[in-house]
Amino acid sequence: MSAGEEVIGVAPVAAPAPRPVRLSPLVATLLTAAGLLALWLAASSFGWVSPVFLPHPAKVLAAVGRLVGAGYVDGTLFEHAAASLGRVFSALAFSILVAVPVGLAIATSPVGRGILDPLVEFIRPLPPLAYLPLIIIWFGIGEGSKVLVIALAMLAPIAISTAAGVRSASESQVNAARSFGAGRLAVLLHVQLPSAIPSILTGIRIALGAGWSTLVAAELVAASRGLGFMIQSAAQFLVTDIVIVGIFVISALAFAFEALLRLVERLFVRWSGHH
Amino acid sequence: MTELRLTNVSLSYAHRQGFGALTTTRVLQRVSLALAPGEFVAVIGRSGSGKTSLLNLAAGFVAPSEGRVERGGRPISGPGADRAVVFQDDALYPWLSARDNVAFPLRLAGVGRDERRARAAELLRQVGLVAETDRAIWELSGGQRQRVGIARALAAKPDFLLLDEPLGALDAMTRERMQELLLAVWQTSGTGVLLITHSVEEALFLGTRVVVLAPDPGRIVADRHFDFSRRYLAGEPARALKAAPEFIAAREALIAAIHADEAMTA
The missing domain is CATH 1.10.8 (Helicase, Ruva Protein; domain 3)
Known part of the structure; x- marks a missing residue:
């Protein structure tokens, strides 16, 4: 106990007001999840909805066990998840390699902006299911087409956030480098690109969201593995528990990578938001 | 080392308001200023008198619309490591x-x-x-x-330090300590200094030479030499110098020079 607390203990000036019960965000989240689970339990236990629409949670849990062990449509849960992860991250690597230079060009060169900005704005609002047939006609039904469909959904957010990040370098930061003898390339590498990193990370987070939501569409095309493929196969035979497991696994994977990226931001770009 | 020289320099910006006609604003009009090696030149003037434009020309960030910016007879075509800049927003x-x-x-x-x-x-x-x-x-x-x-x-x-109001955003106490630091740095490094400032007292205390700019368009209206910085470096205390009658008289004369053209139009 510190000296200050002792003084208050000896001579209380006024009785402290009773503390209002505060709900922390974490408790609110847990309560919401518990409430939804309880609602689900009640709905299937009391027969409010048909098990075809909403199987009992225990049945879904059992489906997880089945998926991990025996698997479904020729693959275990791990194999399906690995196939999907492989596609999403191949697409991410591809779109970072393409979209970061595109964003740099848009932000630093008027001609680059003239050429690339309309293309990015053309791709950005397109729903993946709209360009999926064209990709199949052009590139066939191989693995490359699936990755490309996902990558196309990821390009625009990364390119736009890169361009915005480059513009966040102040004129004096750029001029300082120039006054120390930096040419355009050195300014780009040493000033504009580093100041764009927080924005690029945000763009990657948005892109991963877009990538996961495009996954099921991409795996419509002649896939034999993958979470999206697993969900569609199960849906055709009304195996609702597998569909639900697939949804939860996609959501959990997306959440895990979102958390990982936020950790990366906290560890490596602590400077952003401080200057 | 050779001097940094601006000769008959004018600077105009073209801009368009909405869909209106292209208009040009002249921010500097036939300004000539030579900065000798090791000299400490402080530039003061009201807002819009082109102080920062003068520094940007010397740094090579902008090219003059007319006139020449050169070192040792060779034109300056862009920024260079011989002229290092310190910015107000630290950069x-x-x-x-x-x-x-x-x-x-x-x-x-x-x-x-x-x-x-x-x-x-x-x-x-x-x-x-x-x-x-x-x-x-x-x-x-x-x-x-x-x-x-x-x-x-x-x-x-660098041969020249170009300081664009580097102390402008600091509190008064910190600012006085930084002024003394600038003089110490100037003495040990032996560089020439071009300081842009809003503070008459700062210009007078630091500059071996104080240049006054007047706006619309920016031009030099006064150019005087002082020895307060050398006296400080020779050991006289800063506060005593700033309170000396000759310092106060010089300060008031500079303030009068800054506002001379204003008085006529008012």
Whole structure:
């Protein structure tokens, strides 16, 4: 106990007001999840909805066990998840390699902006299911087409956030480098690109969201593995528990990578938001 | 070392309001100014008198619309490491530590890692930062940041330091300490200095020469020499100097020069 607390203990000036019960965000989240689970339990236990629409949670849990062990449509849960992860991250690597230079060009060169900005704005609002047939006609039904469909959904957010990040370098930061003898390339590498990193990370987070939501569409095309493929196969035979497991696994994977990226931001770009 | 010379320099910006006609604004009109090596020139003037434009011309960030900017008879075509700039908004790189910010010009110059780290630490010590060497920029105070900015400018071993209101955003106490630091740095490095400032007292205390600009369009209306900075470096206390009758008289004369054209139109 510190000296200050002792003084208050000896001579209380006024009785402290009773503390209002505060709900922390974490408790609110847990309560919401518990409430939804309880609602689900009640709905299937009391027969409010048909098990075809909403199987009992225990049945879904059992489906997880089945998926991990025996698997479904020729693959275990791990194999399906690995196939999907492989596609999403191949697409991410591809779109970072393409979209970061595109964003740099848009932000630093008027001609680059003239050429690339309309293309990015053309791709950005397109729903993946709209360009999926064209990709199949052009590139066939191989693995490359699936990755490309996902990558196309990821390009625009990364390119736009890169361009915005480059513009966040102040004129004096750029001029300082120039006054120390930096040419355009050195300014780009040493000033504009580093100041764009927080924005690029945000763009990657948005892109991963877009990538996961495009996954099921991409795996419509002649896939034999993958979470999206697993969900569609199960849906055709009304195996609702597998569909639900697939949804939860996609959501959990997306959440895990979102958390990982936020950790990366906290560890490596602590400077952003401080200057 | 050769002088940095601006001869009959004019600077105009073209701009368009909405869909209106293209208009040009003349920010500097036939300004001539030679900055000798080792000289400390302070430039003061009201807002819009083209102080920062003058510095941008000297730095090579902008090219003059008319006239010449040259060193040793050779025209200046862009920024160069012989003229290092310190900015009001510090312009440091927050993703680098204080040391790596100072080492930045050395890195551009191709100096090896160990040598540039050692030299950066030494420069930081010169501006009074030792414990802060490996701190992040966002952990430093405004005054400490400007010290890093000054150390970074010195790292380039420039012939001229171009200071664009570097103390403008600091509180009064910090500002006085930084003025004394600037004089110490000027004395040890032997560089020429071009200081842009809003503060008449600061210009008078620091400059061996004070140049007064008047606006619309920016032009030189006064150019005088003073020895207060040399007297400070010879040992006279700063506060006593700033309270001396001759300092106050000079300050009032400069203020009158700054507002001379205003009085006529008012």
